[in-house]
Structure formats: structure tokens, C-alpha cells
Amino acid sequence: MVDLWQFIVSNQAEILDQTIEHIGLTFVSLLIAMAIGVPLGLLATRLEKVSGPVLGAVGVIQTIPSIALLGFMLPLLGIGALPAIVALFLYALLPIVRNTYSGINEVETSVTESARGMGMTGGQILRKVELPLATPVIFAGIRAATVINVGVATLCALIGAGGLGEFIFRGIALNNSIMILAGALPAALLALGFDFVLGLLERNVSKFLKPLSYGLAVVLVFVSLYSVSTVFSQDQFRIGVPPEFLERADGYKGLTQQYDLDMPVVEMNASLMYQALDNKRVDVIVGYSTDGRIEAFDLKVLKDDKNYFPPYECAPIVKEDFAENYPDVIAAINKLAGKISTQQMTQLNSAVDHKGQEERAVAKEYLQVLDFRTEINRQGDPDILIGGKLQTEQFILAHMYRMLIENYTSLDVGLRSGLAGTQIVFNALTNNEIQLYPEYTGTGLHVLLPPSKQVTDSLGNDRDAVYNYVAEQSLQQFNIRWLQPLGFENTYALIMRREQAEQLGIETISDLADYLSADEIE
Amino acid sequence: MIQFQTVTKIFKDGTTAVDELSFHIREGETFGLIGTSGCGKTTTLKMINRLVEPTSGTIQINGSESTSQDPEELRRQIGYVIQDVGLFPHYSVQQNIATVPKLLHWDERRIASRSEELLQMVGLDPETYSERKPQSLSGGQQQRVGLARALAANPPIILMDEPFGALDPITKRQIRAEVSSLFKHINKTIVLVTHDVFESFELCDRLCLLDDGKMQQIGTPQELLFEPANNFVDSFFASNRFQLELLSVTLSDILEQKNGEGELYWSPPLKEEQEDDEVKPNRTLYHILEEMEQRPQENLAIIHRVEKRVIDSLGFSDLLDRFQQYKRKRKRREQDG
Ligand SMILES: Nc1ncnc2c1ncn2[C@@H]1O[C@H](COP(=O)(O)OP(=O)(O)O)[C@@H](O)[C@H]1O
Ligand SMILES: [Mg+2]
Numbered sequence: 091m092v093d094l095w096q097f098i099v100s101n102q103a104e105i106l107d108q109t110i111e112h113i114g115l116t117f118v119s120l121l122i123a124m125a126i127g128v129p130l131g132l133l134a135t136r137l138e139k140v141s142g143p144v145l146g147a148v149g150v151i152q153t154i155p156s157i158a159l160l161g162f163m164l165p166l167l168g169i170g171a172l173p174a175i176v177a178l179f180l181y182a183l184l185p186i187v188r189n190t191y192s193g194i195n196e197v198e199t200s201v202t203e204s205a206r207g208m209g210m211t212g213g214q215i216l217r218k219v220e221l222p223l224a225t226p227v228i229f230a231g232i233r234a235a236t237v238i239n240v241g242v243a244t245l246c247a248l249i250g251a252g253g254l255g256e257f258i259f260r261g262i263a264l265n266n267s268i269m270i271l272a273g274a275l276p277a278a279l280l281a282l283g284f285d286f287v288l289g290l291l292e293r294n295v296s297k298f299l300k301p302l303s304y305g306l307a308v309v310l311v312f313v314s315l316y317s318v319s320t321v322f323s324q325d326q327f328r329i330g331v332p333p334e335f336l337e338r339a340d341g342y343k344g345l346t347q348q349y350d351l352d353m354p355v356v357e358m359n360a361s362l363m364y365q366a367l368d369n370k371r372v373d374v375i376v377g378y379s380t381d382g383r384i385e386a387f388d389l390k391v392l393k394d395d396k397n398y399f400p401p402y403e404c405a406p407i408v409k410e411d412f413a414e415n416y417p418d419v420i421a422a423i424n425k426l427a428g429k430i431s432t433q434q435m436t437q438l439n440s441a442v443d444h445k446g447q448e449e450r451a452v453a454k455e456y457l458q459v460l461d462f463r464t465e466i467n468r469q470g471d472p473d474i475l476i477g478g479k480l481q482t483e484q485f486i487l488a489h490m491y492r493m494l495i496e497n498y499t500s501l502d503v504g505l506r507s508g509l510a511g512t513q514i515v516f517n518a519l520t521n522n523e524i525q526l527y528p529e530y531t532g533t534g535l536h537v538l539l540p541p542s543k544q545v546t547d548s549l550g551n552d553r554d555a556v557y558n559y560v561a562e563q564s565l566q567q568f569n570i571r572w573l574q575p576l577g578f579e580n581t582y583a584l585i586m587r588r589e590q591a592e593q594l595g596i597e598t599i600s601d602l603a604d605y606l607s608a609d610e611i612e
Numbered sequence: 613m614i615q616f617q618t619v620t621k622i623f624k625d626g627t628t629a630v631d632e633l634s635f636h637i638r639e640g641e642t643f644g645l646i647g648t649s650g651c652g653k654t655t656t657l658k659m660i661n662r663l664v665e666p667t668s669g670t671i672q673i674n675g676s677e678s679t680s681q682d683p684e685e686l687r688r689q690i691g692y693v694i695q696d697v698g699l700f701p702h703y704s705v706q707q708n709i710a711t712v713p714k715l716l717h718w719d720e721r722r723i724a725s726r727s728e729e730l731l732q733m734v735g736l737d738p739e740t741y742s743e744r745k746p747q748s749l750s751g752g753q754q755q756r757v758g759l760a761r762a763l764a765a766n767p768p769i770i771l772m773d774e775p776f777g778a779l780d781p782i783t784k785r786q787i788r789a790e791v792s793s794l795f796k797h798i799n800k801t802i803v804l805v806t807h808d809v810f811e812s813f814e815l816c817d818r819l820c821l822l823d824d825g826k827m828q829q830i831g832t833p834q835e836l837l838f839e840p841a842n843n844f845v846d847s848f849f850a851s852n853r854f855q856l857e858l859l860s861v862t863l864s865d866i867l868e869q870k871n872g873e874g875e876l877y878w879s880p881p882l883k884e885e886q887e888d889d890e891v892k893p894n895r896t897l898y899h900i901l902e903e904m905e906q907r908p909q910e911n912l913a914i915i916h917r918v919e920k921r922v923i924d925s926l927g928f929s930d931l932l933d934r935f936q937q938y939k940r941k942r943k944r945r946e947q948d949g
Contacts, residue, residue: 200694200695200696200698201698201699202698204694204699205698205700206687207687208715208761209683209685209686209687209688209715210684210711210715211684214715218700222702223700
């Protein structure tokens with residue numbers, strides 16, 4: 091609790107910024123949803139024929155997982171506030187449309203009939219009878235939409251739209267619950283606050299109706315101006331950075347210092363980054379050197395000419411006592427040692443990400459090429475669980491280990507791939523929730539152990555030195571054993587579109603830094 | 613006042629609700645549309661204020677075709693009262709009554725005084741009820757407000773669709789009696805839809821009996837009863853015939869002395885002076901017999917005096933005898949004519 095308070099105090103400026111962004115995203119999308127949803131709901135009450143399709147459509151939108159919806163937005167609208175607002179708007183639509191529809195339909199027919207019989211026009215009936223009577227129901231819809239939007243808006247941090255989700259996702263990536271709370275708590279308070287304010291507004295809606303509609307008009311003008319301006323202001327060079335990298339010791343801060351880089355940062359989800367780069371929404375990303383999409387999208391990995399990134403050799407890790415108890419499992423795992431080069435791994439990843447093959451099939455084919463047995467596929471209760479992070483290669487490797495262990499021992503293996511963030515997977519391993527997962531030496535060094543700067547400097551860029559140090563320290567500190575490396579490295583890397591990099595003559599990170607500083611002087 | 617000329621209504625689903633209907637509603641009369649449920653009464657009524665548009669035929673109101681007028685404008689000149697009242701729940705009683713005057717842009721003061729006047733007219737104290745919301749009123753009170761709302765802009769025509777249908781029997785009787793006397797004072801053309809024959813006999817000058825969208829007979833209650841145009845009309849009243857006959861025959865119908873001369877009194881009187889206990893000649897036999905039962909005295913009679921001279925004294929059984937005579941006379945007349 092004290093920690094949380096301290097964190098909030100020391101990060102208050104950033105939290106305030108994120109809160110304002112969060113409010114902005116929620117409100118702007120909500121107002122647009124009101125401006126469109128209420129008329130749409132009304133239309134559905136007037137034309138019974140369209141009511142089915144309209145309600146169905148907004149209902150279907152609601153069933154699309156939010157992260158998927160953000161993914162759809164990416165190629166259409168890119169990253170930043172605009173796609174976030176559009177996605178939030180789509181989510182807010184269902185409760186507003188549905189409640190408008192049912193609110194108006196719940197008005198007793200005797201009331202509307204007598205209104206018509208007295209000579210009110212359709213517009214008068216709507217304004218003086220139906221809308222006032224439906225207001226409580228419509229407002230309930232708006233309140234529901236607000237609460238939904240405050241929640242979903244946290245996800246918008248994944249596409250660089252900012253908001254309180256930034257801390258939440260960084261916190262998840264680093265397994266830092268204080269940081270998660272620093273984002274989640276204000277978000278929860280916002281939801282409660284909005285609900286309260288809307289409740290007040292609802293009770294006095296007649297007084298607020300006019301200013302509210304003027305306010306709506308003003309906001310809409312601003313939003314359209316803003317979105318137009320964001321669409322056209324894309325000539326700036328921008329870098330997309332995953333949340334974890336922003337906070338890591340070997341992360342973004344060190345990189346900018348080492349190379350004297352200066353460019354606007356867009357924080358975004360690692361799996362959406364490549365697409366954003368391909369769609370020219372950003373120009374550089376911090377990605378992984380083995381990612382299949384490098385090949386698929388024809389991207390270029392910039393050379394780390396100042397050796398900023400430490401080696402990231404991939405090796406499976408297990409608990410020491412497990413290694414002692416299951417020598418046959420270790421033997422099966424080690425069959426893959428040194429068998430995958432960086433280029434091979436990139437191709438395997440590409441087969442999944444780009445060609446759409448299944449991870450399992452890709453893993454099996456590779457093992458068969460290496461002449462390993464792959465026939466046995468046990469389906470019972472697992473004796474061993476293999477973990478993995480959210481990257482494609484971790485899924486592929488998990489499948490390979492599963493096949494090796496099932497074919498070369500009598501054990502049954504289950505998978506727990508797709509865990510979000512290093513700390514989460516590592517904690518799962520130390521808590522015996524999983525028994526094995528592939529880790530990278532650089533990550534082990536900077537995230538799991540973090541030694542003093544002296545030590546990292548002395549290790550430098552020496553692969554073997556880093557491996558040995560990490561293996562030795564992991565055993566001492568955590569009782570974890572690093573098995574033999576697989577052969578490939580998956581380092582963090584700065585990645586650009588090949589076409590643009592060649593056009594600008596950028597080969598290395600230093601070239602990029604030079605280009606950017608030259609650009610500034612112009 | 614209102615003229616239907618071979619009006620037919622066929623709904624989209626193919627239901628023929630009204631079939632070649634022609635009739636004329638006279639100015640100032642209370643005109644009843646009666647018939648079994650689903651025979652087309654409501655549809656007929658709604659075609660008058662264009663809530664339903666006829667498929668064919670014409671409806672003239674005050675000599676001009678209703679379709680030639682703007683429907684909203686037309687409706688503001690026609691009061692409309694329905695069974696479920698349909699008061700606006702978010703408006704006060706006063707605001708509800710003010711609906712049509714507001715649409716007609718009356719000034720605030722005129723609206724306020726009119727609504728006060730109307731509340732008094734329908735028997736609700738303006739001070740107590742003006743600011744109340746409809747849901748705090750009883751069903752009967754709501755219907756009174758509904759009536760006041762329909763009368764607000766003083767429309768020459770009032771349409772009523774089963775206005776007392778949702779009320780309990782006691783309230784219904786009471787309001788019906790009040791409305792009946794109200795109607796006599798306000799000289800309006802009233803079209804009343806009801807499936808309750810007693811109600812139609814009590815309130816209406818003339819009736820139009822519908823069956824399956826077709827008109828069966830049009831005329832005064834007595835004409836429908838004693839001169840039915842066909843078997844349907846005859847059988848429609850069969851089960852309540854005696855009571856309806858008593859309801860349709862008035863005191864003046866059975867007096868020896870015709871042309872309404874002289875005065876009629878109760879004897880013995882309820883009040884001190886006999887002159888104060890007068891009986892109106894247009895009271896129906898039903899109501900007179902009913903009152904006779906309710907009065908505390910024994911041996912009640914109705915005294916008919918012409919120029920201070922008693923020419924007739926009618927007790928309970930005399931009234932019934934005269935009633936039988938009257939019926940025989942009518943029957944003869946019908947056979948002769
Ligand atoms: N909007 C409508 N669409 C189709 N059929 C209708 C509609 N309104 C009434 N009807 C039908 O028309 C007939 C007459 O209805 P209505 O005038 O309401 O009868 P009543 O008022 O005499 O009970 C009924 O058969 C009814 O089902
Ligand atoms: Mg009806």
C-alpha cells in the first residue's frame with residue numbers, strides 16, 4: 091500500500107497524463123457513440139425492417155474480442171488515438187442503440203396513440219413524449235457504455251493511444267503489481283466517477299439537454315479536426331516500442347543514450363508492431379531479430395554497431411531438482427541443442443506468421459528433417475508442463491520439446507504457452523507451475539538477475555561469458571539450471587521497412603541516429 | 613357533420629375491418645358505434661381522425677373531405693378519448709390538459725384558466741389535482757383528466773373509444789352518469805365506441821350496429837329494439853331485451869297525455885314541497901323504477917298534473933302496465949307501417 095502510494099507520487103505527472111488521455115479516449119468515443127447510437131436506435135424503432143439487422147450488427151461487434159478489434163483497426167486506421175476511438179465507439183454502440191430501441195418501444199402505445207390522436211406531429215411525439223419517457227433507459231445504456239469504455243480504453247495502450255493501460259501492460263510485462271495497480275486503480279475510480287456524474291446528469295437531464303447537445307456538437311467538431319490532423323501529420327519519424335522494453339534495464343533509455351537517438355515514441359503491443367511498421371504507421375520498431383514477419387513484410391534489421399544489445403542466446407531452463415530427478419527428460423531436451431540457427435528460426439517463425447501454418451505442424455516437420463521420432467502423441471493428464479512467452483517461436487519450441495519428451499521418455503507433456511511477460515513465465519517455473527521453458531541469456535542477465543553495471547560491462551558482448559555468468563548465477567540465486575543453447579539468438583533489434591532503409595541509406599543504428607539529427611537541423 | 617360514403621378499410625394483412633360503410637352523424641348528437649369485439653368499431657372511429665386511412669370511400673367532416681386537411685391540424689379539432697387514457701406520465705395533470713392548447717399556441721394565462729375550468733367540469737378540484745402526476749390518480753380520476761384533455765381546445769367533435777371500459781362497475785356508473793349530463797350541457801358531436809349495450813342506450817341518441825365490418829342498422833335505441841332490420845340485430849339485443857326496453861322507453865312515451873304538457877312529481881315527495889321533487893319526462897322507465905325501489909317511502913307514485921289538476925297517478929305496477937301497452941302499440945304500428 092505504501093509502495094503503491096510512493097509509486098503514484100513519484101509518477102504523478104505520468105499518471106495524470108495517462109488519466110487525461112484515458113478520459114479523452116473514453117469521452118470522445120462515448121459522445122460519438124451517443125451522437126450516432128441514439129439516432130440509430132430511433133431508426134430501428136421507426137423501421138421495424140432494419141431493427142433486426144441493426145441490433146444484430148451492433149451485437150456482433152460487441153462479441154469481437156477487444157484486442158482483435160484493435161488488430162482490425164490497425165491496417166485501416168493505423169495506430170494512435172483515432173483507431174482507439176473508433177474501436178471504443180464501436181463497443182459503446184450496442185448498449186446505447188439497444189437501450190434507445192427498447193426505451194422507445196417500452197413507451198406505452200396508449201400514450202403515443204393519444205399523442206397522435208391529439209394532433210402531435212411525429213417530431214413532437216418524439217421530442218415531447220417518447221424521448222423524455224425513454225430517457226432513463228437510454229441513460230442506463232450510456233452509463234453501461236461508459237463503464238465498458240473505461241475498461242476497454244486500457245487496451246488502447248497496445249496500439250499507442252496512451253491511457254492508463256500503459257502502466258497496466260508494463261506492469262504485467264514486468265510482473266510488477268504496484269505498476270499494474272497504478273494504472274488499474276485510477277481506471278476503476280474513473281469508471282465509478284463517470285457513473286456517478288452520469289447518474290446526477292440523468293436526474294436533471296431536462297436541464298442539461300440543451301447544453302449537452304451543444305457540447306456534443308463542439309466536441310464532434312474538435313474530434314473531426316483532431317482525427318484529420320493525425321491522419322495528415324505522419325511525416326514525422328516515429329518508433330514503436332513494446333511496454334516491456336520501455337522499462338527494462340537493457341531497454342529504451344539505455345539505447346537512446348548509447349546512440350543519442352531522439353524520436354517520438356509510440357508505446358504498443360509487441361504483436362501489433364510489425365503490422366504497424368508495414369502499414370507505415372511507425373517507421374522504426376523495437377522487435378525481435380528472429381521474428382517471422384521480418385521476412386514476411388520484407389523488413390530490415392539495423393545493425394547494432396555499438397554493441398548495445400547483449401547476446402540473447404536461447405536455451406531451455408528448468409529447476410535444478412527437476413534436472414536431477416528426470417535425467418531422461420533432460421537428455422531428450424538436449425537433443426535439440428545447437429540444432430537451430432538464427433536464420434532457421436526466422437524461417438520457422440515466418441512459416442507460422444506469414445504462411446499461416448500451424449505451430450505444431452512446423453515443429454513436427456523440422457524434427458522429422460532432423461530425423462527425430464515424432465509419432466507418439468499422448469493425450470492424457472500431463473506429467474510435465476512446458477511454458478512459453480507470447481512469441482511465435484516460443485510456441486514452436488514448446489511443441490518441439492513436447493514431441494521430443496513424449497517420444498523419448500514415457501512421460502505425458504502439456505503446454506502452457508502464451509504467458510505474457512518474462513517475470514510471469516519465470517515465476518511460474520520457480521513455483522513449479524511449469525517445469526520448462528525457453529529463455530534468452532540477455533533477458534536472464536538484465537531482467538532476472540540484474541547485476542551491477544560493472545559486471546555487465548565486463549561481460550560485454552561475449553556470448554559464452556554471458557551464458558556462463560547467467561547459468562552460474564541462476565543456479566546460485568534461484569536453483570535454476572540453464573540447459574545447452576539451441577544455437578540461435580533472438581535479440582532485441584531496431585527494425586525498419588527495407589525499402590525505406592535502403593532509400594535513406596540506413597544500415598546501422600548509428601546511421602539512423604545520424605539521419606534523425608540531420609533531419610532535425612533542417 | 614360527419615359523413616361516411618362507402619368507406620372500406622382493408623389492412624395490409626388482408627383483414628377487411630370495415631366494409632362499404634355509409635352513414636351520417638348529425639351535429640350535436642351522441643352517436644354510438646356498437647357491435648361485438650372485432651367488428652370494426654375502433655377502425656371506423658380512427659378513420660374519422662385519420663389515425664387509420666380508408667382503403668376506399670370518402671369521409672367528409674363539416675362538408676370538406678378529411679383527406680384534404682393536414683392530419684395533425686384535423687386531429688387538433690377533434691377530441692380523442694381512449695380506454696387506456698394514455699395520459700403522459702411525465703406531465704402533471706395540468707400539463708396533460710394543456711397539450712392541445714399548447715400545440716395551438718394559446719397564451720399561458722388562457723391555458724391556465726381553461727385547465728382550471730375543465731378540471732372543475734369533470735369533477736376534480738384544481739388545487740388538489742393540477743400539479744399531480746397521472747400515476748398518483750385512480751383509474752376513474754385518470755379518465756376524468758383524459759376527458760378534460762380531450763375537451764381542452766373546445767373541439768366540436770369528440771371521439772371516445774370504450775372510455776369506461778377499464779373502470780370498475782361502481783366508478784363506471786358514476787362517471788357515465790356525470791358524462792351523460794356533461795354531454796347534455798356542452799352540445800358537441802360525440803362518437804362513442806362501446807361493446808356495452810347498456811352504456812350505448814344510456815348515452816347515445818342514435819346507434820350504428822356493426823357486424824364483421826358491415827353496417828346492420830342505424831337508428832335510435834328504440835328503433836333498433838322494436839324495429840330490428842334483420843335477425844342479427846334482433847338477436848344482438850335478445851339476451852338483455854327487457855332491461856334494454858326499459859332503458860329505451862321514457863316516461864313521456866307512456867303518458868296518456870302526449871305532447872309533454874303539465875308537470876310530473878313524486879308522491880309522496882322526498883322533500884317538503886312537492887314542487888321541488890319534479891320528475892323529468894325524458895327519464896327512462898328503467899331509471900324511474902330503479903329510483904322507486906331506492907326511495908324510502910311505501911306506495912310511491914308519479915303524479916301527472918296539468919294546470920294544477922291531477923290527471924294521472926302511476927305506481928310501480930301502473931308503470932309496467934303502461935309499458936306493456938306502449939310496446940303493443942309500437943308493434944301494431946310496425947306491422948301496419
Ligand atoms: N392494424 C391492424 N392490422 C391488421 N388488422 C387489424 C388492425 N387493426 C385491427 N385489425 C383487425 O380489424 C378488425 C376490426 O378491428 P377493430 O376495429 O379494432 O375492432 P373493434 O374495435 O370493433 O373491436 C379485427 O379483425 C382486427 O383484428
Ligand atoms: Mg376496439
